[in-house]
Amino acid sequence: MEIIKTDVAIVGAGGAGLRAAIALAEADPKLRIALVSKVYPMRSHTCAAEGGAAGVIKSDDSLDLHFNDTVGGGDWLCDQDAVEYFINEAPKELIQLEHWGCPWSREPDGAVAVRPFGGMKIKRTWFAADKSGFHILHTLFQTSLKYPSIQRFDEYYATDLLVDDGRCQGFTALEIRSGEMRQFQAGAVIIAAGGAGRMFPFTTNGAVKTGDGMALAYRAGAPLKDMEFVQYHPTGLPNNGILLTEGCRGEGGILLNKDGRRYLQDYGMGPETPVGQPVLKTMELGPRDRLSQSFWHEQQKGNTVSTRWGDCVLLDMRHLGEKKINERLPLVRDLCISYLGMDPVKEPIPIRPVVHYCMGGIHTNVEAATPLPGLFAAGECACVSINGANRLGSNSLTELLVFGRRAALSAIAHLQSGQSAGNDAALAAQAQDSEKRIQALFDKSGGTESIAGLRQEMMDTMEAGAGIYRTGEGLAATCDKIAELRQRFAGIALHDKSRIFNTDLMQALELGSMLDCAEAAAVGGRDRQESRGAHQRLDFTARDDQKFLKHSLAHYHPKEPPRIEYLDVVITKSQPGVRDYSGAKK
Amino acid sequence: MTVAKSNKPIVWGPFAAGGTITAFVTPVLVLLTLFAALGFVPSLLTYENLHAIAANWLGKLVIFGFILLSLWHAAHRLRVTLHDFGIRADTWVAIAVYFIASLGTVATIFYLLRIS
Amino acid sequence: MSERQIQLEVLRYNPETDSAPRFQTYEVPCLNEWVVLDALNYVKDHLDPTVSYRWSCHMAVCGSCGMMVNGEPKLACKAFIHEYGDQIRVEPLANFPIERDLVTVVDDFIGKLASVKPYLIPKEDKPVSAGEYKQSPAELKTFKQYTLCINCMLCYAACPQYGLVPDFIGPAAISLAHRYNQDSRDGGREQRQEVIASHDGVWECSFVGACSEVCPKHVDPASALQQVKVASTIDWYKEHLMPWMKK
């Protein structure tokens, strides 16, 4: 097996991975950097983000306000030291991107423009029309081409971390096009492999978001934190989950039920605001968890519109006019026309909540370090806990930048802390094991389980038990089901026995990752007997700060369900309070 | 400099200018010669009128400019077209087509100077 | 819920067992609102797990799923079943080597993209603490269109000059160079000219225009390339006929 020796190896070349790579290259041109990704960097799912990235820049805004919005939005499950670091670094990172050429939308005077976003009290979301993530990703990718020390390994699938002497020293990865295994040996490893939304059936997440990075760390002994918190985005297309950005509502779009009523006022987000004049942090600009939950209630009451794609509510943007829609929301219009055959200029668009984002992930501290020495994580796969129980829209793109860079700096510090040389033989032996695991999949015949079948069962049980509203019973059933699926997973067999670009194999490995993540999410949810942010229990409807103002940490077990531990939330200056999104009490 | 910049702009300039000029005037000129071919000689094409124009220095310049650009436009495009038809000896093709264009250019100057 | 049965002909090539590609036909029950990618996913999940192809976003933004659909370069996630008859033929993108089934080898394109220095080369360095560059909406608009490229390579599959002369840097990469050249914050045009004004650069383009016709993001690379030619020509004449005009 070929061994590739580097100083820092990064799994994932989305926004977080690229930002980390650039930070490493800038810090020290002599560092050898391996950037490993299962898809070409610009295919990473950061490209799908539409709305924008939050960072304080305007004079009417302040760091404290951003802090309060984020912590309150996260239902006080955020680690406040991390949030503080995050909001401080955010503006610098966004300006840095501007200096790298990101085509941010502009004010008439040439300054960067900001737009309102759900749960934010002030307009502070930087945007590039409604293709913000796309432009961020391409700007980062193109900028990374400046640095010869960033060596890319595109279409390499990381399979296992190599841990020896109590620290992470690399990983194995499969070169997809040749089917050959490589051993990456590194002084430090950064995981930036994105989210796991694909474990649900209706999702805005692309096919690559299968939780591989989380599973890599989890299996190697780093715990997954707060996995029970899964964000539903209130406005997805009902047929294929494509996202209509929160920018739709930021620009003034309104939500209607089948009677044409702006039903959000019935769920503590009223009183009604004038149409076309959105007011921050109320009505349509309430936070995502509340909006998605209101949908569920409307559905229970029979107030939703039934379409051939199931129950929906309506997103009405007609009053914005064609010009504004073309200018600010061109992609949204294009998506509606293309995939639904409906033009938002002319008709209200049916939408439903869809799984969007994993608040949980690999447990990291404010330095982006995991408990496993030498292993760092950033981006959606990590849980540094700035998002708490519910992420505010547009905080994530900024998080990629801030903590991508932070992970790089921490990795350098780790390299400099003087580690003894790795034990080559031990690492090679582990790599061999990893290769054997894959080989066994190739050699095995007579498996009875189909990958697509197991995947479908997983998605169905996640939707049923771990959806917008949950019950102890439902979650327990989901836990059992996932445990069963993990068992049955041993019975799969590959149909595709070719080494070359074997997507059957990829899907099998991805399914394995998703099952691990799904189990952590379900068990974490079953044990969290309260309602907080995105985790809403019908049997425990109140938030319980006494018992659950805590992070859950799921520890992996190869055969059994994870062991859940709890960790105190870091609180520095904001004591838990009431999340108030009614306009009246301002 | 790492890679030499191409010298294509030398010929591309006249190609583009010629393309524009010919697009504007060639069709109507062809129309006039078509009339002549049909036996009805337009007044512009009578010996007296045409000679008068060509004898005038401004007239010479206009005729020369038009023929020059038109030739080089066509020559350059012919080079590309031959390439598109699969003739890959680009250097030889270039020499041939630009030679024709140069020949035409020289001939035009020669004849124009003879008209007085 | 199936509304229509289509025959999906898929080009198959397994380098380990095949010496040349062949077509394989699948009967796929489709909903009318489906895209070709949905039909392929149906095949992969229900009929034949060995078919290989790339995809991720399903919303025409990641650029993975480019392929020939009935001979035309398309994004499989934006090729609507209802626009086709009952027989749909999919092949890997033209002008690229076939790795396996619908998967092509794209190293050449990625290398070319990197070769044009597609990053901002500022006129003068500015520290982050000095805040953002000012750029008016009009200045942004000048290059905005060329930032929309998703690197899907449909234009390369459509451009015959790329097919005939593989060294041609090609539409998307040159458009990307043009994007930075046109950015009011950038001062790197000279450096990029060395690549794109070279022999294999913009001059291999004969303005076929196919690139712009197939571009799913309306980048209009043909336009960018012609603008580069005009600017390079002006450069050349300035340099050689009016040397004193050179900056």
Next chain:
Amino acid sequence: MSRKPYIREMSKTNWFFSQPRYMRYMAREVTCIFILAYTILLIFALKNLADGPEAYAGFLQALNSPLGILFNLAALVGAVYHSTSWFNVTPQAMPIQRGEEFLPGNVIVGAHYGGWALISLIVLFLGV
């Protein structure tokens, strides 16, 4: 076992038959033959003009023949196709930005067609 990418070569000589858009392109490119031939005709006319009235009369006479008619008809078709295909792509080659907006392509194309008509009318008016 290893990679073995399969390369599909494009035919160097008949690739343009594969798609209608390539045929349209080749038709456009081939117009150069008409432009070239016609320009040579003009040079020939100049030669006869320089050679004196008899020579020029002989030239006009030679033109007045089935072959002359055919040649001119073909040149007319070629020249008109050249003009339209040239004007139709000018907005791509030379986009014009006014303030924030770009002039719509059809305005630019329209202006060119207008100019073309005007020039043609003037030449016809003065020349016939």
